[in-house]
Amino acid sequence: MILRPVYAVIEREVLKLFRQRTRLLSAMVRPLIWLLVIGAGFDAMLGRSGNLSYQYFLVPGVLGMSMLFGAMLAALSTVYDKESGVMRMLVIAPFEHYWIVIAKTLSAALAAAIQALLVLVLLFLLGYLKNGVVLPLLIAGIVTTSLVCASMGMLIAAWTRTLDNFAVMMNLVIFPVFFLSGSLYPVQHLPSVLRFVATINPYTYGVDLLKHAILGIEATSFNADFSVPVNIAVLLGFTLLATVIACLRFSRDTAYEPLIHLLARKRSD
Amino acid sequence: MRRDIVDTSLAIQAEGLTKRYGNTLAVDGLNLDIPTGQFFGLLGPNGSGKTSTIHMLSTLIRPSQGTARVAGHDVKHAGLQVRAAIGVVFQESALDRTLSVAENLRFAGLLHNLPIAQINERSSELLELFGLKEKRHQPVSELSGGQRRALDIARGVIHRPQILFLDEPTIGLDVPNRRNIWRFIERLRTELNVTVFLTTHYLEEAVDCDKVAFIKQGRIVKIGPPHDLIDSLGAYIIEIEGENLSALIASLSPRLGPCFMDGDKACFRFTGKDIASLVMLQAELGDKVTGMRWRRPNLNDVFLWVNETELWQTRKT
Numbered sequence: 001m002i003l004r005p006v007y008a009v010i011e012r013e014v015l016k017l018f019r020q021r022t023r024l025l026s027a028m029v030r031p032l033i034w035l036l037v038i039g040a041g042f043d044a045m046l047g048r049s050g051n052l053s054y055q056y057f058l059v060p061g062v063l064g065m066s067m068l069f070g071a072m073l074a075a076l077s078t079v080y081d082k083e084s085g086v087m088r089m090l091v092i093a094p095f096e097h098y099w100i101v102i103a104k105t106l107s108a109a110l111a112a113a114i115q116a117l118l119v120l121v122l123l124f125l126l127g128y129l130k131n132g133v134v135l136p137l138l139i140a141g142i143v144t145t146s147l148v149c150a151s152m153g154m155l156i157a158a159w160t161r162t163l164d165n166f167a168v169m170m171n172l173v174i175f176p177v178f179f180l181s182g183s184l185y186p187v188q189h190l191p192s193v194l195r196f197v198a199t200i201n202p203y204t205y206g207v208d209l210l211k212h213a214i215l216g217i218e219a220t221s222f223n224a225d226f227s228v229p230v231n232i233a234v235l236l237g238f239t240l241l242a243t244v245i246a247c248l249r250f251s252r253d254t255a256y257e258p259l260i261h262l263l264a265r266k267r268s269d
Numbered sequence: 270m271r272r273d274i275v276d277t278s279l280a281i282q283a284e285g286l287t288k289r290y291g292n293t294l295a296v297d298g299l300n301l302d303i304p305t306g307q308f309f310g311l312l313g314p315n316g317s318g319k320t321s322t323i324h325m326l327s328t329l330i331r332p333s334q335g336t337a338r339v340a341g342h343d344v345k346h347a348g349l350q351v352r353a354a355i356g357v358v359f360q361e362s363a364l365d366r367t368l369s370v371a372e373n374l375r376f377a378g379l380l381h382n383l384p385i386a387q388i389n390e391r392s393s394e395l396l397e398l399f400g401l402k403e404k405r406h407q408p409v410s411e412l413s414g415g416q417r418r419a420l421d422i423a424r425g426v427i428h429r430p431q432i433l434f435l436d437e438p439t440i441g442l443d444v445p446n447r448r449n450i451w452r453f454i455e456r457l458r459t460e461l462n463v464t465v466f467l468t469t470h471y472l473e474e475a476v477d478c479d480k481v482a483f484i485k486q487g488r489i490v491k492i493g494p495p496h497d498l499i500d501s502l503g504a505y506i507i508e509i510e511g512e513n514l515s516a517l518i519a520s521l522s523p524r525l526g527p528c529f530m531d532g533d534k535a536c537f538r539f540t541g542k543d544i545a546s547l548v549m550l551q552a553e554l555g556d557k558v559t560g561m562r563w564r565r566p567n568l569n570d571v572f573l574w575v576n577e578t579e580l581w582q583t584r585k586t
Binding site: 001004005007008011015016019084085088089095 | 350
C-alpha cells in the first residue's frame with residue numbers, strides 16, 4: 001500500500017519543521033510584523049474605515065501569509081531533496097513517481113496548516129479574533145489555502161533543478177502572489193489591471209475565504225470579494241489541476257531522467 | 270510476438286542493453302546473465318557506462334534499445350516489481366543529513382512499506398552489523414565518511430532486497446574505511462544470501478567477486494571469474510624501465526611476446542613457471558636498463574592488457 005510511504009514523507013516534513021526552530025520562529029514573527037507594524041502604521045495614517053480598523057482587516061491576510069510562506073518553503077524543499085540526494089531514496093522506492101508529488105504536496109500543506117494554527121493562537125492571545133469567527137469556514141479556509149499554496153509550490157518545484165533559483169522564486173513568485181491577492185487591500189478597490197491579476201491569482205480566493213471566516217458578515221468596504229462556494233471551488237480546482245500537472249511533469253521519463261543524471265553527475269563535477 | 274524465455278535462476282538478464290544520449294553511446298549492446306546469489310563486478314574507468322547500466326537495471330532510466338530482466342521482471346514494463354525486489358546504493362549519498370541515523374532507516378523502511386516494528390528490528394540488526402549502534406540517535410551530518418557510507422548501505426538493504434546494486438561503494442574513502450565497507454558487504458552476502466551487482470574502478474578490490482566484466486566505452490571487453498582472468502595473463506608481469514626502450518622491446522618481443530607500455534615502463538607477460546629464467550634475463554639486461562622487476566599479475570593488469578590482446582589479435586588475423 002501507498003499509505004506508509006506517504007506517511008513517511010509527511011512525518012519527515014513535520015519532524016523537520018519542529019527541528020528548525022528559526023523556520024518556525026520566523027513563520028510566527030513575519031505575520032506579526034505585518035500586523036503590528038504595517039497595520040498600525042496605516043491605521044495611524046488613514047484613520048478608521050467604518051467600525052473596522054485596517055489592522056483588523058489585515059488579520060486574514062497575515063494568517064494566509066503564514067500558510068503561503070510555510071507551504072511554499074516546504075514544497076520547495078523538494079528541490080533541496082533533489083540537490084542533497086534524498087530524492088534518490090524516493091525514486092528507488094517501489095511506487096509510481098507521481099506519489100512523490102502527492103505526498104510532498106500533502107506534507108507541505110500540513111506544515112502550512114500547523115504554522116497557521118500557531119499564528120491563529122497568537123492572534124487569539126493578542127485579541128485579534130473577537131466577534132463572529134465562523135469556525136467551519138475558518139477550518140475550510142486553512143485546509144484549502146494550505147493546499148493551494150502547497151500545490152503552487154510543487155508546480156514550481158517540479159520545474160526547478162537547483163536551489164540557485166530559490167531566491168528568484170521567492171522574489172518572483174511568493175511576493176507578487178502575496179501583494180496581488182487582496183491580503184493588503186480589498187480586490188474590488190484595485191485598478192483594473194491589478195484587479196485582473198488578483199482575480200486569476202488562486203491565493204486571492206484563500207485569503208477571501210479567510211475574510212469570510214474572520215471578518216464576518218458586517219457590511220463594510222473591507223468585505224470579502226467573492227462568495228464562499230466560488231472560493232472553495234477555485235481553491236480545490238486549482239489544487240487538483242496544479243497537482244495533476246506537477247505529477248505528469250514528475251512521472252514523464254524526460255522529467256526524472258535528467259533528474260537521476262543530476263544526482264549521478266555531482267561526483268564528477 | 271516474441272516469446273520471452275524467463276530463466277528464474279537468473280537474477281539479472283540483459284540482452285543488447287543500450288543507452289544513447291544524443292550521439293554518444295553510454296552503454297552499447299550489453300549482454301549479461303547473472304545467476305541468483307552471484308557476486309558480480311562490473312569494472313571499468315569513470316565514464317565507461319557503469320552507472321548508466323545500474324540506472325537502467327534499477328528502472329531509473331529507460332534503455333534506448335534492448336531488454337533487461339531483473340528478478341524476473343522486465344525493467345521497461347514492470348518497474349515497480351523490479352524496484353520492490355532490489356536495493357540500490359548510489360555513488361552519492363542518498364541520506365538526509367539533518368535526520369538521525371535511526372530516522373534515516375525509518376524513512377527508507379516506510380518508503381518500502383515496512384511495518385514500524387519490522388523497521389525497528391532490522392535497524393537494530395543492521396546498525397549492530399555495521400558498528401553504528403552507538404550512533405543511532407546522532408544526526409548523519411556528524412558521522413564520518415565511512416560511517417555514512419555504511420549507513421547508506423544499511424539503508425539500501427533494510428527491505429531485504431533479493432538483488433543489491435552497489436555503485437562504487439568505496440569511492441572517496443580511505444583504505445581502512447574501504448576495508449570496513451568490504452567486510453560489511455561480505456557479511457551481508459553471507460547473512461542475506463543476496464545477489465550483489467557491484468561497480469568499481471578500484472579494480473583490485475573486485476578480486477573476491479565470483480565473476481567480473483570489464484566495460485570500456487559501454488562495451489564489455491572481458492568477462493570471467495577474476496582468478497581465471499588473472500591466471501590467463503601468465504605467472505608474472507615483467508616491468509622494465511630504462512633509456513632507449515624501443516630497441517630493447519624489439520629485441521625482447523620474439524622471446525617474451527607482446528609488450529605493453531604502461532607509462533614509461535615496458536611490461537611483458539611471463540607465461541613460464543621458471544623464476545631462474547627471470548633471474549637470467551635480469552643478468553642479461555644488466556646495466557642496459559635502469560630497473561627491472563617481476564610481480565604477480567592482478568585485475569588492473571587484466572584491464573590494461575585487454576587493449577593489447579585486441580591489438581595482438583587484429584595483427585594476427
